[in-house]
Amino acid sequence: MNSRISFQDVVKTFPLKGAEFTALDGVSLDIADQEFVTVVGPSGCGKSTLMSMAAGLQEPSSGRVLVDGRPVTGPGPDRGVxxxxxxxxxxxxxxxxxxxxxxxxxxxxxxxxxxxxxxxxxxxxxxxxxxxxxxxxxxxxxxxxxxxxxxxxPQVLLMDEPFGALDALTRVQLQDQLLATWSREKRTVLFITHDVDEAVYLASRVVVMAARPGRIHRVVDVDLPYPRTEEIRLSADFRQIRNAVWTSVYHQESTAPAA
Known part of the structure; x- marks a missing residue:
């Protein structure tokens, strides 16, 4: 796979009340050129931190974030945020x-x-x-x-819950417009959301994050054709994938090491 964005064993820690809080722990993910990937997960799983590092707004504590094979050292015109x-x-x-x-x-x-x-x-x-x-x-x-x-x-679009503050109807309309624009322009998209239906409807792959520490819990392939339509949203195949993602987000078994 020709990776446009690559997270390589990324760890991000922050000081918190005299201790160290691990926001991301060993995240590795490759996103191909022209791929549309959504990231979903519970609150505190590091979704926005992941995107901020791809944008060059934060640096990893260890590991590397690459865009087009080059380490991200700051914001750049190749990435629209x-x-x-x-x-x-x-x-x-x-x-x-x-x-x-x-x-x-x-x-x-x-x-x-x-x-x-x-x-x-x-x-x-x-x-x-x-x-x-x-x-x-x-x-x-x-x-x-x-x-x-x-x-x-930009060759890469990084979107952090861009439709989260909108009403339900406007949100659906902008999802369709975004996909129509993406189908013409074929940018690489990393899209952060807390909405499982939105994650499945937009993406070719859904990355499910787990929290505390933030890590990749599961990657779900969305084997649904583009262009996405209302019929696809109401289909049994969509419901099956949506249920798989929902279960992965909200019924995760703890994989954190025992104290």
Whole structure:
């Protein structure tokens, strides 16, 4: 497998009340080029820490995180990061928000405008390109954040519960739009979620994490065809995979060493 992202025996510890808390313990995972992988698990299992290290926002205590075979040493334009919080500049329009990363990268004005316009069209916000964030719904704000990430043309998208704050209907709509965009653009996606149905619906593989210490409990292959549809979501095959992931998340046997 040609790995785009590789976690190699990653350990992450934090100081906690004079002791050491192990957030991740010996995590190894390879994500292939153009693969869509979701990560799900109980609270405190290190999902967001895993993504932060791939983004270059945190460093492993030991082990390595590689992107395209190179160690991650910090943030970079090859990785687009999308959080649950939209993190839009309220004084900038949708177009200006989407152009922001390109402006920082000193992309010439004409090229910047072209790439921003393509990204805005990709997420269906053409009619709102000159709107300020305060006039947008939550779903529109998240689409703007996704467009901003796409505009810098990253090969990897790192998404940390991006739909977690949205209502159920908007969430499903954005799941479908994200998959439609991914099917055209074929980025490598690492998607963190606490929602089992979302994890199964989006991914080709679901990584189930276990907590305290954070580690990979199970990897579940999602043998369902793309494009994903409402019929697939309601199918017996979907329910079977969803139940397997649900059981792995919420009925884990403790594998922690005895005290």
């Amino acid at each position: 999308i959080f649950q919080q939209y993190a839009l500049f309220p004084w900038l329009t949708v177009r200006q928000n989407v152009e922001f990363g390109l402006k920082l990268a000193a992309v010439p004005t004409q090229e910047r405008r072209r790439r921003a316009a393509e990204a805005i069209t990709l997420v269906g916000l053409d009619d709102f390109a000159d709107a300020l964030p305060k006039t947008l719904s939550g779903g529109m704000k998240q689409r703007c954040a996704i467009a901003r990430a796409y505009a810098v043309d």
